[in-house]
Amino acid sequence: MLSRTASHLYWMARYIERAETTARLLQMGARNALLPDIGGGFRNDWEAVLQALGQLEAFREKYGDPVQRNVETFLFFDASNPASVMSCFSAARENGRVVRTALTSQVWDAINTTFQEMQALHRMERSKLIVNELADWTLRSGALIRGAIESTQLRNDGFRFMGLGHSIERGDNTARLLDVKYYVLLPSLSYVGSALDQSQWATLLRSMHAHRAFVWTYKGEITAAKIAHLLILNRQFPRSLLSATQATVDHLDALARGYGITPKATSLARGHLGELAEAHVEDIFDEGLHQFLLRFMGRNGEIAQAVQSSYLVGVPE
C-alpha cells in the first residue's frame, strides 16, 4: 500500500476519534456547569476542558473569559480551533476523500454523510442547537463510521492503519480526559473525598459512557482508586489506557506479520504494554496521577512517531 494512503487512513481515524473526545469533554463541561460550586454559584470547569485540549490560550485570545456559549461554539463549530468537532470531521473527511479508493463505499458514505450533516448543523440558528444533542450527534456519527469500518473493510494493512489511528488517539484522549480531573482538583486538594469530588468523578465516568460499566464492575462506591483502575488498567474497558495500548500492539503485530518485518514501532509498543500490564493503581498515585498521565502521553507519542517513520514515509528504516 502507498505510504501516503496509509498515512491518510491513519489520520482519518485519529481525527474521528478526536472529534468524539471533544464532544465528550463538551458534555462533561456542560454537566459540571450544572453543579453548585462550594461557597455559592455554579462551577466553571471550562478552563480545565480547554486546558485538556491544549486550546486554553487560543480560546482566551479569541473570546476572553470562558463563557459557556462561546466555549460551545469554539469546541464545536470553530474552524480555527484544530480540535473542534467541525475541524476534526472536516480533516477526517479530507483525509478519506484523498484515499477513497482504500475505503468501502459504506465507510465513505458514513464519513461524507457526517460531513454534510455537520454543514447543515452549522447553517442552523445557534439558539436552536442544544449542546448535549450536538455531542450525542458527534458520538453517534463516530460510531456509524467505526461500525462501517468494522463491518465492511477488508482486514488488510489499510484496516490496520485505521485501527492504529483509533487506538493511538484513543489512548491519548483517555489520558487527557483523566487529566481534566487533575486540573479541576488542582486548586484545592482538600476537595478529595468530598461530595463534590465524588460528583466530578461521576461526571467523568458519564462522559466516557462508563458509569454503568463502573457500577457493574466495581459495585459499591466511587473512589479515585477504582476509577483510575477502570480508566487506566482495566482490560475489559475498551477506552482504558491498557486496552488502547493493547489494540495498538495488536495492529502493529498484524502489520509486522503481514509484511514479514518487525520495525521499531512494534517493539516500542510492546515494551510500553508490558509496563502498563504490570502497573498498580497505588504506584500510579504514588507517582502522581498527572505525572503518570504525562508520561503515558509521551510514550504514546513516541509510538506514533515510530509508526510514522516505520511505515508512513515509504523509505525503509
Next chain:
Amino acid sequence: MPETFNEMIDGGQVRPAYQSLERWQNEMPADLRQMKQSEAEALFRRVGITFAVYGEGGDPERLIPFDMFPRVFTAGEWRKLERGIRQRAAALNAFLADVYDQREIIRAGKIPEHLVTHNEAFERAVVGMRPPRNVWSHIVGVDLVRTGPDQFYVLEDNCRTPSGVSYMLQNREIMMRMFPHLFVENRIAPVDGYADALRHTLASVAPKKCDGDPTVVILTPGQFNSAYYEHSFLADLMGVELVEGQDLFVEGDFCWMRTTEGPKKVDVIYRRIDDAFLDPLCFRPDSMLGVPGLMNVYRSGGVSICSAPGAGVADDKAIYTFVPDMIRFYLGEAPILENVPTWQCAKPDECKYVLEHLSELVVKEVHGSGGYGMLVGPKADQSQIEAFRHKITEKPWNYIAQPTLALSACPTFVEEGVAPRHVDLRPYCLVGERIELVPGGLTRVALNEGSLVVNSSQGGGVKDTWVLAE
C-alpha cells in the same frame, strides 16, 4: 440561422428510439419529477461526484447539473460513429508516430512544418522515441456535434487526457437506480466495461523491460484538481494505485512508488497532469507535481507514460483542420466523420473572409479551451464584434473561425416542463493492443435556452447517453 434538429422528433413524429421516453415523460407528474431530481442530486453529493472550483468563493465542491432525460442513439447511428471515431483515433496516432520520427506527412507537403515544430505542444525531448506499440494517445476523446438525422461533425479531438468519463459511468448508474423500468422497456448497451477496457489498454502498453504483470498507476495532481474525483474513481474501478508526484521517485533505470513495504516498481503511468509538470528536470523546473528524472526512465524504456508526452501536438485547433488529410494519408481511407469547415486566420485570404463575416461565425483561440475567449457572432453585439476584429488583426495566427452550426437539441427537463436544449457528445476511444470504445459517451447539454455553450463552467449540464442494442 438554420433550423435546429430535435433528436426526438422526425417529420413531426416521435422517433421510435424515443417512444418509451416520451410516454415516461408524459406520465411523470411534476412533483415526482421534482422529487427524482433532488434524489439524483443527493446521490451525486453523497457519492461525492463533484468537481472542485477554488478561488471563486462559494462552495468549492460543485455539482455538474444532471438532466434526467436521456439522450438516445440507435444501433445504426452508433455503428457509424464508432467506425468514424476509431478511424480518427488510428490516424491521430499514426500522425504522432510520424511527426516524432520521419515526418513523412510534412515531406509530402500535406501539413506545413511550422504548424508542427513551432507548436507549443511539440516536445523536442521525445523526437525519435518509439513508445510501446507505437501508441501515443491511449485515450482519445472526440467531441462531436450533430446537425441533422445523419449529419455529425467533429468539433475537436482530445489526445492528452480527456476528462468526463466518470460522468458517463455515474450518470448511467444513477439512471439505472432511479428508473429501472426504462432499462427493461429499452435494451440499452452497457457502458460499465469501460474500466476493464482501460486497464487492459494500459497494461497492453507496458514497457519491454517489464516482465510479469505490469503495475499500473494513475498519476494525479492531487485533491485540489477539479477532476480529482474522476482520478480516484477510475483508480478504484481499475484497482490500481492513485499516486501523486511525491509518491514516486526514480532510482536506477526505473520509477518506484513509496509503499508501506518499501519501494515498488511502476510500469505504466496513466498521467492526469500536463506534459510541462511531468518532470522538473526535463520541463518546468518549478513543478512540484511531477517526478524528477521520469523522462529519462521513460526514454530508456523503463516506464510507459499514457498519454505519451508530446501527444498534444495532434489535438491543437490548428492541426485539427488537417485530420481528414491524415486519414487519407496514413490509412488510405475516406474520412467517415466530417470536420467543421474551419478558416485559419493565419492565412491572409481566409482571415479576410473571417473579418468580413464576423457576425455569422464562431471565432476561437487556437489554444483556448473551456468555452472561454470565443466569439459567437450571431449572438454578439457590435462592440464585442469590434473587440474581436481588433484582436484578430493583432494576432491572426491565434484564431480560427467556424460557421455557426445548428447544433441538434434533445428534450431536457426545464423549469416549465420539457424543452429542447442543445447538446454535444464526447465518446472515449481506447488505443492499445486494440482500438475500442464502449457504446456511449458523455452528452453535455447547454441548459440555458438558446445557448450553444455546453461547458460546465458556463451553465452546461450532463445527460445519460444511451445506445440501443441491436
